[in-house]
Amino acid sequence: MTSIGETELRERTRALLEQVHPDDPDVDCAAFRGAQFDHGLAWVHFPEGLGGLDLTRKAQVFVDDELRQHCKTVYNDLSVNAIGIGMGAPTVLAYGSEEMKRRYLRPIFTGEEIWCQLFSEPGAGSDVAGLSSRAVRDGDDWIVNGQKVWTSLAHYSAYGMLVTRTDPEAAKHDGLSYFVLDMKLPGVEVKPLHQITGEAEFNEVFLNDVRIPNSMMLGKEGQGWKVSITTLMNERVALGGGTESRRGAGPIQLLVDLWQERGGSDGSAADAVMRDRIAGLWIEYELLRLTNQRARSSMRSGVPGPEGSVGKLMSAELNKKLYEACLDVLEGEGLTYEPGFDLRRPSGKRLDRLSLIKHGFLRSRANSIEGGTSEIMRNILGERVLGLPQDVRVDKDRPWSEVPRNG
Template sequence: MTDDEAIATDLTLRVKRLLDDVDLAGVSREDFLGARFDAGLAWVHFPPGSGGLGLPARFQEFVDSRLRAAGAPEHLPGRNGIGRGMAAPTIAAFGTEEQKARLLRPLWTGEHEYCQLFSEPGAGSDLAAVGARAVRDGDTWVVNGQKVWTSSAHTAQRAILVARTDADVPKHRGLTYFVCDMADPGVEVRPLRQITGEAEFNEVFLTDVRIPDADRLGEVGEGWRVATLTLNNERVAIGGGVPREQGMIGKAAQAWRERPESRNPAMHDELMRHWVEAEVARLSAARMRQRLAAGQPGPEGSAMKLTFARLAQAISGFELELLGEDGLRYDDWTARRPESVEYTGRGAGYRYLRAKGNSIEGGTSEILRNVIAERVLGLPAEHRTDKDIPWKDVPR
């Protein structure tokens, strides 16, 4: 028996034991996910005790498929993607044993949903320029500042936060990374209405927010290094692909099949180009997710996110053209506060408008091209005049 066969046999037994121990007919979603975490079947590549078994990441789908076939409860679609896709791998990589034991289980079960307090009005594409200050006061940190474009801040219980703890050193070296309790009385969340009519993201004001030092991830001043891992995970999570002919290309293919009167050879060729590119992106994303799960997310993830944004905008535009006047109808201008991000939800008009944000969120396409040029292709770096001077002396 090969090593992979032995692992598969062991996982089959673990899945069976979990299903035998839990009554699927009567168990709540949260309780089942908690039992799955305790069995090491949440993230099989995470360390034992952190929801995993220390196995190669490729075995995650082996577990997921068997639990799906048994009808086991899954995470709610679109909920806590920031927690599972960004916060969890960061906590697993940089958290202490106490932090992993305390933070990962409620994150996995959905008890704690996360948002991301990174971008600021003057520090979005240049994240290292953040100005929110964290000042140490004994065993706590006092944080003041403003964050913006924060998806799901209105529903989150926790946030991953980058703040400046030293203004006397260059900007990349004076940052520290925290987990913030969104229930702190100094946290104020205000909605930002977007082009779709929704307010899925927010601006967040932090006034004397107190964060225990026990909720600091990584060393003081190491925030940029920790945040880089989060950002690499984010870009793969956003551009990480979907099953074949689902997502945006699935919607376009469905519209093509349902509207034969709108077809013409030129649009057929265009759809085929989009379909092939979506399939190439899906296969590339599968390989990238394996590296990500193994704790090796690199700058190549920027290419996946860049491709996702370009394809989403092109395909949603194609769908709108295919539908003609029907594509111009918009189903709901209500200023909703959705609990999750719907990249492909609702109608074609919504998808077209929502896709405009894909080239901004998670790193603008312009910045990602710089990342690819410098860190993947090895081209000369863009000239940066503020790289080596103290943050306090940078003109703003």
Template sequence: MSGGGEAIGEEALRARVRELLAAAHPDEVDRVTFRRAQYDHGLAWVHFPEGYGGLGLSPGLQAIVDDEIARHARTTYADLVLNPIGIGMGAPTVLAYAPEAYKQALLPRIFTAEDVWCQLFSEPGAGSDVAGLATRAVRDGDDWIVNGQKVWASLAHRASWAMLLARTDPDKPKHDGLSYFLLDMRSPGVEVRPLYQITGDAEFNEVFLNDVRIPGDRILGKEGAGWRVAITTLMNERVAIGGYSRPGQGMAEKLLRLWREEGPSSPRGAQGRSAAEIAVLRDEVVRVHVESELLGITNQRTKDAMRAGTPGPEGSVAKLVQAELNKEITELALSVIGSDALVYETGYPLERVEAGERSLREFAKHDFLRSRANSIEGGTSEVMRNILGERMLGLPGEPRADKDVPWKEIPRGRA
């Protein structure tokens, strides 16, 4: 095996991938065997240091590895499908803060997806204000005992490990009393329940923690320094989510298809609508199409500005516009469908998994409901407007009731 190093070029990297494939080929061995070999070759995440699944290279070079594997193998694995939270957020946090033994034990199993991970930050009483969370961790000898309720946890029902943020000192101001733990989800007292959404699906979970014991060496960072560790996780969340296709990408295209195939000018969509009604609807369809195109152009401007080294406010604008536009587009889709939107063909199954095949109409109706969350998840539109107002325009912040106040004295409603 050739040694890794800072100066490794693209060709050497590709050669190293071919060495990996000679040692373990994904078409021939099982997933865990192949991914473990990829980890041992430093090709799991090339920007990690040697010995931790990486080669100390620039993160951009991971694409070379993926490309070379795809050239020589039919079987490929997508990190974001296998273990999105573990690979996207867990691994960088473990690398930055976990004790050495945990790095060695956990990192390879994150990459092989033997251990799926989840994140336990949000609570019923702590959404936009996540640093105000109430889950308590209390010392018991060397261990910690945790009690509380977490919510909006994707993959918690499949996870072996969680990144847990809990309050260890309620007498300190809210950011200073938090600690960050690695939680074994198989511990006694951890209960996971599906959280049904307005769509009838359950993409997320509620997690109840009742006297859950966590060994003392599973605290990441120092006691009371959990917020700093959480920032590492959240920064990586942004990077990881950037890798997903943005929610709603192509929603406007779907609306145009719906109009052409099933809109008022089609036999099924006509429904005796007047010329005026059709004209008004058509104008709205074009309007949201234009805004969607302009959002795409704005994203392009963001990329160009970043390449030129002068990022502007365009990126922060995108999240807000996309969320609000998705709702408008899907509302309009229901107007285009007309009275038939009274019917919800798929029903509300109250199942974990989203239903499979859907027609264009069924998609539109489902998206109408699902898009309600776009302006809530990943930062509400109100929080986004605060960010734009305060960080981009320099407007002053609201007077705060929670600044320099012990957490336990901050007014709160009933969760």
């Protein structure tokens, strides 16, 4: 760990901005973030030469703060490459060869190569270790067949994080391997799925005799579950809404502003109840913000622990309650919905606030499913944090091929 303090980190960020500035119309996202990566200011907790300076994760806040203070154009990781940055980069860092780290990390950060996560299958979501897609070794390659589903952003992705079965005779967790999949390979077929918001944010992905070189494996053969845990733990931190640093900001602000704009309380009993409900939600949001801050500060560059599941569970459940309250404030107006979303996540900029709220209400239904359902988060927290008895797992030690399943 090197010892660069706050002052020097802020100076280095200002030096970067003197060379290349995101507000300059000739500098696009890739050019600016590429320079940020080369200065070691992308992820300061990553090693030098790989986008970082070998510092603690907490130190990133000084870089981000300087960027916010001195730039009108601030690129958000979630919109640049949510899955690549939140989950792909830490997994490549933990398990990739040196060559892979040099090849993949920079374009993940710049957003030039979007990544997706190919874990869930029609018969394996919560129990992802039970998945059925198969990879069979053929010389220096693996031939992969199977189907993935709910693969967010696959229709834009250059690469996917693929978990597949390489040994059906081993117990389910032991027979998996993890690959970086080039989404342009022959045999990879991506079909968008439309969701309740009108968008097609995710996809079915069919893998038909896809030939993947063995050199694209992350970790070793049979280590796929261990590598997946790194991805999943980082996903929970990313989905837990861990980035909100200002009290009262984020989705709770939408509700408070809406309430005030609509005249706040008129003294009626119904309004007093609503005011009480909003105050309760504000307090819960503040608790979530502080919980996330604690989870992030206990996490360095390695694999985050089960604390990520606290934020994920809280934010999923709270988000649903918050948008329900917004719709109640809107009354009848909340019942209409604008059609015409295209095949991608709409950015906040394209939607007016009312549309954003209605879209947020519909989208929030997915929060307690994506990245692990709320029931699964409760299982993880019960077992790994509270030390309660484990969920019943009758198939844990049996060869996967002998476990009864549909299809």
